[in-house]
Each structure stands twice: as structure tokens, then as C-alpha cells.
Amino acid sequence: MVLKEREQWKEKSVDEIKDFISNVYEKEAKSPCPVDRLKALSDSLRRKSCGECVICREGILQLSVLTESITQGGGREGDIDVISEISQDMSIGSGCDFGREVGKIAKDIIESEREQFERHIKRKRCDALVCKNFITYYISPEACTGCNQCAKACKAESIKGSNGLIHIIDSASCTKCGDCELTCESGAILKSSTSVPNLPTIPVPVGSTPSDSSQGSLMSQRRRRRSE
Helix, strand or coil, X not given: CHHHHHHHHHHCCHHXXXXXXXXXXXXXXXXXXXXXXXXXXXXXXXXCCCCCCHHHHHHHHHHHHHHHHHHCCCCCCCHHHHHHHHXXXXXXXXXXXXXXXXXXXXHHHHHHCHHHHHHHHHHCCCCCCCCHHHCEEEECCCCCCCCCHHHHHCCCCCEECCCCEECEXXXXXXXXXXXXXXXXXXCCEEEXXXXXXXXXXXXXXXXXXXXXXXXXXXXXXXXXXXXX
């Protein structure tokens, strides 16, 4: 099977290889985040490499490993240069046009989106709000209608609240699956890659403000102290 696949790639024209990679790119790499896009592309194409030449086989694998680490928050200074070097080597030294075309695409992505790669590595931030390790889900107090549909959809039971109350998300237990966002018809489920706004600390009636919840919490504490 491997030898057959090797022969097939060597027999393909540049245009055929380009079309194949373009189709994979359109299917696997639709993400607005360039780091996630390169991760998806390299992860898919490394399974298509015939493996005959080391620079293609190992190059695509390393692109997959490095980009995966960056999206998970494990990116290190120097990773961008390593990705750029691997891409350059692949585009020049691969044994066939498959590896060369993958290298060219990776090189274009890293050169045109270098700033976004740096934000992921240095600031642990994904501006496209795609990389889960860098985002926080929260519920807008102004938009929440208290319908309780998001809480029902949350398999991790990370959303607190009931009908008529502004719901809150426990970020510590939230798996960031996005089910709540898809369920919320009022668009109250939002994402942030930086800090979140001032939010209620406990479920409060719809229409309340964050300050109302803090005042209510303070009053509860005072009542408990008086009764002790």
C-alpha cells in the first residue's frame, strides 16, 4: 500500500497535487484562526504523505506537533522561526511536489499571519476566539432572558440559574464545548480572549445589574451575621 501510494504521488502532475491539497485545505482548514488553520491542514496532510522522503514526512509531522502545542498554550519563543524553517526546507527539498506545495502553503501562512502566531505564544490570546485554551465563555447580563435553555444544554452542569434569573457560567468547570452558545436564542452567550466584563457573582433576577448581585450578596452576609 505504501509503495503504491508513493508511485501515485510521483506520477501526479503539479496541477493535480495542487488541486488535491487545495481541496483538503478547503475541507479541513476553514478556521479564521491561522494557527488552528495550519494545525488542521498539517494534521490532515501528514496522513496523506507517502513517507518516502524524510523532510516531507517529518516536516509535516513537526508542523502538526508545533501548531497543536501553540493552540494549547504551550508555544515557546522560537517556535515561529522553527515552523518557518521547516516550511522553507520542505518547499525546496521535498522529493516530490506534494511536500513542496505543503511547505509553500505553510510558509505563506506563517509569513502573512506571524503577528497572530506571536499573540498565541506571547500573550496566550486568540483574536479569532477559536483556540479553546485562550477563551472564556460568559453570559451577558443585559441579553440574558432567563430562559434556562443554556443550563439544560450544558452537559458539564457549569451554568447556574433558573427561569427568570440571569445565568452565570462557572469557568472552572466549563469545557468550552459551545453547546450553550448554539442553544441561546437571545445571543447572550459570549466569548472573550481577554478579560470579561463585570458580571453577577450569583444568579439574580433578569434586568438586575452586577452591582445588584454584589449588594444582594452583602445583604445576605449581614443577615447571616445578625442571626448568629
